[in-house]
Every structure is written in C-alpha cells, then in structure tokens.
Amino acid sequence: LTPELALVATSVQAWKxxxxxxxxxxxxxxxxxxxxxxxxxxxxxxxxxxxxxxVHDGMLPLLALGPRRFPELEAIFVTASDRAVEELxxxxxxxxxxxxxxxxxxxxxxxxxxxxxxxxxxxxSAEDFAANPLRNRxxxxxxxxxxxxxxxxxxxxxxx
Amino acid sequence: LTPELALVATSVQAWKxxxxxxxxxxxxxxxxxxxxxxxxxxxxxxxxxxxxxxVHDGMLPLLALGPRRFPELEAIFVTASDRAVEELxxxxxxxxxxxxxxxxxxxxxxxxxxxxxxxxxxxxSAEDFAANPLRNRxxxxxxxxxxxxxxxxxxxxxxx
Numbered sequence: 001l002t003p004e005l006a007l008v009a010t011s012v013q014a015w016k017x018x019x020x021x022x023x024x025x026x027x028x029x030x031x032x033x034x035x036x037x038x039x040x041x042x043x044x045x046x047x048x049x050x051x052x053x054x055v056h057d058g059m060l061p062l063l064a065l066g067p068r069r070f071p072e073l074e075a076i077f078v079t080a081s082d083r084a085v086e087e088l089x090x091x092x093x094x095x096x097x098x099x100x101x102x103x104x105x106x107x108x109x110x111x112x113x114x115x116x117x118x119x120x121x122x123x124x125s126a127e128d129f130a131a132n133p134l135r136n137r138x139x140x141x142x143x144x145x146x147x148x149x150x151x152x153x154x155x156x157x158x159x160x
Numbered sequence: 161l162t163p164e165l166a167l168v169a170t171s172v173q174a175w176k177x178x179x180x181x182x183x184x185x186x187x188x189x190x191x192x193x194x195x196x197x198x199x200x201x202x203x204x205x206x207x208x209x210x211x212x213x214x215v216h217d218g219m220l221p222l223l224a225l226g227p228r229r230f231p232e233l234e235a236i237f238v239t240a241s242d243r244a245v246e247e248l249x250x251x252x253x254x255x256x257x258x259x260x261x262x263x264x265x266x267x268x269x270x271x272x273x274x275x276x277x278x279x280x281x282x283x284x285s286a287e288d289f290a291a292n293p294l295r296n297r298x299x300x301x302x303x304x305x306x307x308x309x310x311x312x313x314x315x316x317x318x319x320x
Contacts, residue, residue, distance in 0.1 A: 042199075
C-alpha cells in the first residue's frame, strides 16, 4: 500500500464509518419515531435523513458518476425546510433510496487513484481549479462526511 | 502540486474549515451564553467547547507532536459528563487554550508529506498497524474533524 493509496482508503473509510453510524441511527426507526424532532421546534428525524439522502445523491453528478438517482429529493429535503412539504417519503422508501445512492457511490470510487480524487469536481471551472487545486473530488467527500456527522450529532439528541 | 500533496492539503483544509466554524460559534459568547444547553437537559455549550479543546489537545501525543498542553482538561471535559464538575474554565481561558492547541497542531503538520500522514499514530502497535495500515495519522485527523462537526451540529441548536 503506497502512502497515497493509504490516504485515499483512509478517507473512504471515514465516509463509510459515518454512513454506518447513520444506518444505525435511522434504519431501526418506524415512521412514527422518524416524526420526532431533534429538539423542540427543530428539524424532525425524517427530514434529516431525507436531507442526507438528497445531499449524497447530489454527489453522483458532482463526482462525475452519473445523474442523480432521485432528483425529486432536492425540492423536498434540500431547498425546502422541514414541515414546508406535507407529503414526505416514508421509512421504507428512504431506506431503499439510501441503499441505492450509497452503493452507487462506493462502486464509483472503487478503483479511484489519488489522481482521480485530486481531480476537479464537476462544479468547478478549469480556470478556478487552476487557481485553487483543493477544489477537488476529495474536498467533496470530506465536506459531505462532515455534513453527515453534523446532522448525526443533532439526530443523537432526539428523544428515544 | 502532486496528487498526494493535494490530498494532504485538502484534508488539512477540511480540518481548518471546521475549526473556523467552531471559532465563529464559540468565540463571540460570554460565560452566561456558554451556560446555555443545546436542548433541554442536554450538554451546555461551555461543555461542548471544552470537550473539543480537550480532545484536540489529545491529538498532540497521538500524532507524536509532544505532550498534551492541558492534561487537566481530560478529567473535566472528556471523562466527566457535563454538570459532573462544578468549576469549569471560563470563556477567556478556553479561548486561550483553544488557540494554543490549534496553533501547535498546524505547526506540527506544516511540512508533513503523504508518508508522514500515512504513518501509524502512537496508539497503535507495530503489529496492529501491519494488519491494518488505515490506523494512521490521517485517520486521527479525519475522525477528529467528524467529531468536531458532530458537536457543532449540536451547538447550532442552542437558543440564541
């Protein structure tokens, strides 16, 4: 294992660890439990979970791995705040979308080298990337890992 | 910039972005504001902030950058839960400790190559590292970045 491949594998491992934490937190909950807010007046668990599915789905095009699988999630869980949309997907639907998105990401990254991770993501122009080579695919992975952990910290506060 | 150095710089950048978010959240608060809990009955902001200083201080020995600067924080903010210890450091003291710990970390990493980051941290034996080379220094950086973001998500919920 070269240092550069060790760094890549370590970054993907950190992502997977947070994905597994999210699965432990959200997968066992039924629709009623998912309706609980993390604190009085704050986001509900169902919203946080759907928000993570929607944001992670958006990583597919950002990392040049194909189109979003579930573009409808953007309006429900990313653009809109919680309680702005009446009909949300249920637990079973979210789990199925979650599994599909995360499988697609892991499959997409399977053979990526350090150079692949250091390449520009699709939302940065060639000019901007030349000025700031840290606007790369790894930056997307790390910022989405932090983002997931941020909301997991909130989800941990919800009453059991 | 080689791919491997871009990956290193991207990982340190993700750390710094979260450190800056923490500073924006905690630095403006006085002792009274820091006494607020993130949600009814949950950790207070002062505890979360001290917890982050203590955990980040513990990164120094883990990354072979010298001893903890403030070993007393471990008992107050890591081993003990919130409200178990009566006398906590105040805002000014925490800020000064925060600054010292983060400056020491950034100085320590300044010239680290990919091989330095892929080296074992100090809490893993040579044998265990041989079996799992992902127990490296980057894994510490990424797990502490996630940990910080987890608690920042909670801190964001506190009443203003």
